[in-house]
Amino acid sequence: MMMSDIAKDRTAHVLKKRGSVSSLSSHEFRRKEPRGRTKDSLSTVSYMDEPSQREDTSHLAVQMENTYQLGPTKRFPVVIVNHILKDVLTNYLQEEKYEPELCRQMTKTISEVIKAQVKDLMTPRYKLIVMVHIGQLTGQSILIGSRCLWDPKNDTFASYIFRNSSLFALANVYTVYFE
DSSP, X not given: OOOOHHHHHHHHHHHHHHTSOOSOOSEEEEEEOTTSOEEEEEEOOOOOOOHHHHHHHHTOOOOOOOOOOOSOSSOOXXXXXXXXXXXXXXXXXXXXXXXXXXXXXXXXXXXXXXXXXXXXXOOTTEEEEEEEEEEEOSSOOOOOOOOOOOOTTTOEEEEEEEEOSSEEEEEEEEEEEOO
8 A cells, every 4th residue: 555645745754853763664755855856765764662652561560469378388498407507517617727807708608608508498488597606616605696576387497506626606597487
């Protein structure tokens, strides 16, 4: 279906006024030159979305339905986490001597390794808190306490204490079920 010359001129004028050519495919347009002569020109056209159309589709929100699930489908594997804590602390600290700067970095590293390995168990809907304490072993005692809101049915923890000749380490993993 061919456009009439008047329609082509109007379309070309509108597109020229806009500053860009959009969504018309390749058509020939007759453009009038200043002296009244007509000149044939070939216009190539590329498609470009209008900004308003792009914004509407990018702001669509996905609505999630409620699951009405009040308890976990899979219990958190405390025994497996205890083995992870034992393996990680033993591997990282077996031959280490207590040095304050080294132990400061080791607490961060060990807690990230433990967190990554526990996340690999892929227990759904549990929030993880990993705490690692390393101190010098010189005959002193230490008391560490922690508090939080707790649901005894679903929430749990795992803990392991490591000792060598110069240091001790305590690693705790708290798991809180997210309803």
